[in-house]
Amino acid sequence: MFKSIQKKLMFLVLSIVVISLSLLSFLIYQTASRAVRDRVEKETLSVSAQVSRRILRPIEASIHIIQGLSKTIPAVINIDDALVEQHEVLTEFGHLFVTDAEGILTNVSPHDQKLKGLNLSKTDYVSYVKKVRKVFVSEPQTGFFGYPAIVIAVPIFIGVGTEKLEFFGIVGGTLKLETLFSPAMNLQLGRSGFAVVLDQNGLLLSHPDPGLVLQKKITEVEADNPSLEMLWTTIREKKEGVLEYRYHGQTHIAGYAQVGMNNWSVLTTLPLKEVLTDVEKLKAKALGLTGGFLGFAILCTFFVARSISKPLVAMTREVQAFVGSTIQNISTRNRDEVSILAASMKALINYLREMASVANQISQGDPSPQIEPKSQGDVLGHAFTQMTQYFREMAEIANKLAHGDLSQDVQPKSERDVLGFALQNMVTEWRLLVAQIQNNADQITKTSAEVLTRSEQDLQTAENITSSVEETSSAMTEMKASSEEVSEITKTLFSATEEISTITDQMFSSIRQIAGNAKELSELAETTAGAMSQMVASVERIANDAENSKRFYQETTENAVQGQTSVQQVVTSMDKIRRAVSSAAQTIQSLEDKSQEIGSILDVIDGIADQTALLALNASILAAQAGEHGRGFAVVADEIKELASRVALSTKEIGRIIQNVQQQSADAAQGIREGNVEVDEGVRLAHQAGQSLNRITVSAQSSLSAAQSIVSAIQEQKESTQKITKSVRRVTERISEINQATQEQERGSSRVLQAIEEVRNLTNQVKHATSEQAKGAGQVDMAMEGVRGLIMQNRQNAHQSTQDAERLALQAETLRTLVGRFALNGH
Incomplete structure (x- = not known):
């Protein structure tokens, strides 16, 4: 297998080293993996416990704060102001609120008039506190406050001692989930670790994905995942612990702990792949160390084997150097x-x-x-x-x-090499001739290249100018579109101004109608005052007749008849007064309603003034974008903005006058109601006097005692009529004030009409300015079209020059090809 003694020795030593280092790396990897997993399990469990304590701590502090409020609220005069002051300090609460004993919302901060009177008796926190009379912390919900939060409710008692306490209501506060669970949401655990909070049913109260909060349970986050079912079962059975589960195709290590108060659970999870990242790095380091040891072993083995084989190799090379060849016919089995x-x-x-x-x-x-x-x-x-x-x-x-x-160099071998010298001279002469022809071809090629370069530069310049023209044309198109948009905005402003003018005319007509009604009311009041004067005179005559009845018994029946007639007149006058007072009350109520309508109209005018100011701001921005062409438009926009400010000030002044009129109308209505009561009393007394006179007619024997009763009744009637007279005088005074107020309203409406007319004139100026700007943009666009045509002509000329240069370069290349048949040395 190995063809040298050196390789055989190296193979033996390296096999031993590789096997040893592999076993060592495997043991190191297994030990490190177990140690890292144990450390991460302890860390996730510790983090879950810390997060649960950090969630529980603000809940306990909030309960203590709400309990303090429950003790101070019964002694507070203005609960709304007290809640606002407390809310400015207790910023951790989303809302602070107070209900009465029936669960009706009476006070809330931030103040919202729409929420007052809301029935909260069916909510879990109100029903629990009403029933048990203890502190209650609700599950997360979205109630009247409109955001996910928990509610802390505490009962309010009034009284002294423990046996005399009376249930007064409930004070509560809301803690937003995003604030309460921020320790879990802001948790940084590795690169992809996270924490979630679960309620006692497994519902997600906090999760990195806000779309899952209060929407899904932990077992519903990933469909067909039995590992999540196992995870939730384990969390319900034990208060805290560590486990592994599968999520999104990865194994996770999770530590969990219960919050305690509402049986919530905090779950801290970290992917196992990320946990083992450090172990993989350690494994890579171990492999690197193994490679280093292996390289060192190879080096040592190489030197040892070389010291053995070096003498034999030296002898072999000496023989091969003499022979002049390497040896091939050696057995492959023994080739050392x-x-x-x-x-x-x-x-x-x-x-x-x-x-x-x-x-x-x-x-x-x-x-x-x-x-x-x-x-x-x-x-x-x-x-x-x-x-x-x-x-x-x-x-x-x-x-x-x-x-x-001609590329070959002929080198004579010696001075006697005749053939070599002859070939050398011939090659030299041919090279000079071909070089001269080639230089001329190169000069032609260079000239054509310069022409081609200049043509391409001209063409590029034309392209750049075309691009600039296109950009200028595009900018003018955008400016034209902006002018059209400003024109549309101006038309909208003009329409709004016309609508304001119409509304103001209606308001002016209403004010005139109110003034007419006030004048009629004044006349009715004067008529009522005259009737009251007649009634007083009648009452005095009745009193004189009653005195005479005591002195003259024989005239009792006649005077009684006269007294009955006078009483009937009094009743008739009283009815007239009552009708007049009722009419005055209706007129004043109509005046108050008209004032409310005027207030609504002023709100519309105020909104239009704000919109006009906003349109003026947009117009200023467009004018700034237009640059030099938009200066005149900017001046018009500033005038519109100033006019909108004056309209807003006039609207506020009219609103103040309307408030005064409404207040005076309310006072007048109150005076009319008081006068109505007095009139009813006078009618009742007049009826009593009539009954007394009837008794005088029936029984002349008791006329003296009846006359005394009549004197007493007439005296009371006289006092009542005096009171009615005073009330009518007050009504007359109030009507005079209403007349003055309506006159002020009429003057204010005239000022508003003048301001609207100025707005209409300025709007027409803006329309004219935008039209002129659009015409200017069209002229610039036409000029750009002419420039574009000239540029296209220049581009065609540049293309023609480029084609001529290319033809010249082609002719030069043909000449070079012909010369290139002669190969020169170094060329």
């Missing part, structure tokens, strides 16, 4: 240094016989034998080779000259 030496001695005799035969042929004048020296030391072989080589070279040179090959 000794065998080679014996074969070399036999080859020496054969070599001498061969050289004698060649010498005999040369002596007969035949230079054809091919003699190859066996080695550098074969002096005889070299001499025969040089002799035959000279004759063959002379014949070959003559043959090549006949075929036009």
Whole structure:
């Protein structure tokens, strides 16, 4: 198998070394793998326990904070303000809220008026606290707060001592899952390790993929994976531990631990392939170390074997150098240094016989034998080779000259070499002639190449100019499109301005109608005041009649009839007053409704002003992009923006006036309601007086006592009518204030109409400016078309020059081909 003593020794030693190092590497790999797996299992279990404690800690702290709030809330006057102040400090809570004893949401922070009055009695946290009266931590859910979170609810009690406590309601806070489970989501475990949180049913509460949170259980993450079923079964049976499972085609090492409060579980997982990465690196290092040892063993074995075989090799080379050939006819089974030496001695005799035969042929004048020296030391072989080589070279040179090959250098062997000198002179003269022709062809080729280069440069320049023109044309197209977009925006602004004008006209008409109603209300109030004056005079006359009835018994019946008539008049007047007051109340209510409508219209105007400011900002940006062409458009945009600001200020001023009108309307309505009550009381008293007069007519005997009753009743009626008179006066004053407010509204509406007219004028200016800009862009586009045509003509000329240069180069190449038939030395 091996053909030298050196190789046999090296094979024996290397076999022993390789087997030993392989066994050592295998033992190191197995030991390191087990150690790394044990370390990773302990690490994943420790990380899971740490994450569970970090999740539980904020929950416990939040419970303590909510319990503190439950003790302070009963003593707080304004719970909304208190919750807002606490929420600014307790930023870990998404919401803080308070419910009453029935579970109705009464206070919430951040403040949201829509949430107040929300019935939470059917939620798990409210129903549990109402029933058990203890702290409750809910499962993750998305409730009225609108994001995944857990709810901490604590009962609120009021009273002193333990036996007199009364259930007041519930205070609670929400902890967002992304904040609560951030220790798990932000966990960095190796390159691809991660942590998840599971509830008591295996639902994912935290996962690197947000789409799985609160949507799937751990057993549903990967379909048809029994390994996940086994994983969940183990987690339910034990509170903490370490196991292996398959996920996405890879084996994972997982450590798990329970959070404790809600029987949640934290699962920390790491791919086994990543765990064994360090072991693989250790394996590579071991293999490298093995290779190093192997190389060292090879080196040592080589030197030892060489010291044995070197003397034999030296003897063999000496014989081969003399023979002039390597030994081939040696048995392949035993081809070491000794065998080679014996074969070399036999080859020496054969070599001498061969050289004698060649010498005999040369002596007969035949230079054809091919003699190859066996080695550098074969002096005889070299001499025969040089002799035959000279004759063959002379014949070959003559043959090549006949075929036009001038590349051969003729070197005379000596001064007496006549044939060599003759061939040398002939080759030199032919080379000079062919070189001159070739130089002329090269000059033509160079000139044509320069022409071709300049043509290509001209063509490239034309291409660059074409590209620049295309870019300019594209930019102008974009600017034209921008102008059209600005034009469309301006049309939209103009439409919005027209709509604002229409709405403002409607508002102005409503204000005028309110002013007319206020004037009618003022007239009704004056009429009511006159009726009240008549009623007071009637009451005074009734009082005088009652006094006379006491002095004149005989006139009792007649005065009673007159008193009954007066009372009927009072009742009629009272009815008129009540109707007038009711009409005034309806008018004031209508005024209040109109004020609300005006407020809504002002909101629309305010929104349009904001939109106008935004459109002005967009117009400024487009003007800046347009550069020099957009300066005029930028000025118009600034004027629109300033006008929008003035419209917004006017809207706010009108809104303030509307608020004053609404407040005054509310005061007037309250005064009317009070007057209504007094009128009803006066009607009731008038009916009582009529009944008294009826009794006077029926029984003249009791007229004296009845007259006394009438005097008392009339006195009360007089006081009531005085109160009604005062109420009517207050109504009159309120109506005057309403008149003033409507006049202010009318003036404010006039200012708004003027501002809208200015907006309409500026919008027309913007439309004109954008039209001019579009025309300019079209003219530039036409100019670019003309430039593009000139460039195309230049490109055609450059192509023609390139074709001419190529034809010239082709002619030069043909000339060079003809000259190339003569092969020159070094050319």
